[in-house]
Amino acid sequence: MKKGIIKIISGVLVGISGFAIMVVWILLPLIESMESNPQFMGPGELTYHAEEPGNYFLYNQYRAMIDGVLYDKPESLPDGFQVAITDEAGTQLEFHSDRSFSFSSGETKGRSVGYVQVTAPTTLEIQLSGFEGKRPFSFGPNDLWGFMKDVLLSLCLIFLGLAAGAGLIIWGIVDLTRKPKKEPPPLPA
Template sequence: MQPGSKTILLGLILFILGGIAFPAAILLPLLLGDSIDKQFSVPGTLQVTIEEPGRYYLWNEYQTIFKGRTYNRPEDLPDGMEISITDTATGRPFAFITSSSMSMHGGNEEKRSIGYIKVSKPTEIRVEISGDNEGRIFSFARATFFETLKRIFGGIALAFFAGSSGIGLVIWGIVRSVRAKDREDQDIPPAPDRPDQDR
């Protein structure tokens, strides 16, 4: 095998892996990273087991389907709605931080964040909503947006490193191959002069 051939082959493999990893780094976190929303009708209550610390959002699903029934409600919440989120183990209420900055749209479903709580350890919590007689659907879920972004950018960085390393190895392998060929040409002794033959 020519000098540099293995380096070129390794570089091509790394470049191909980088090309495969780039779209995978974007798609896999989006497909696998989202948490499952706990939907419930309001006014009403929801008992949730928290297994991972983090920021948990309460969502207003103003356009959705729940238990086979469609809901199309105004995006704005009605006056007088009360929100209570407590730790069932201690009975203490969580500080509810209002935030309507996030919204999600997909298919026939649309929702907007109402606010969130910060949970520092695994526990059981109770979400209680009162003061709305119209009937609507809320959901409660752990925020995974920033974690998903970290996975995406980390995957892209890894794919870029693999691809650029592959290109570098291919170039270095070509250089080695050319240098080896030049040395072979220099090592070939010149052909001896053939004496003239009298005719």
């Protein structure tokens, strides 16, 4: 096989690998982090250990499979919905309403209800009340800045992969179109 064709094939593979980075580096960890937040049924309560400072979100999982049962509820919260979140000292934390995040993964669909700001590691008690009927919820951190850094880094890596792939393809095309060098005539003996 000619060197130029090998370079073109290498360029295509390097370019494709740039897109594979996006799936491995961004999408899979994002889906895994959403699914790793503990689920619980409301009305009810959950004890959660916040290991580091940050914003911790409550999610309304309006479609979720829990213990083999598929819950398919309206996306809107029921009338009378109340949430109270306290830290290990018993201090009630201010709950900030925020419905800006939504997610979908397989059978699970959800939307953020709001969040609390945690300033130091603590154990949180989440209590949901004021409504009838069981509904699935989840609770956990939402590291938007960390996610955005991962997105920017992976976009840079994708660009570098595409640029390197394009460079290899161009180099391969140049090799294929280049005329072979003529051998100089042999010197007389």
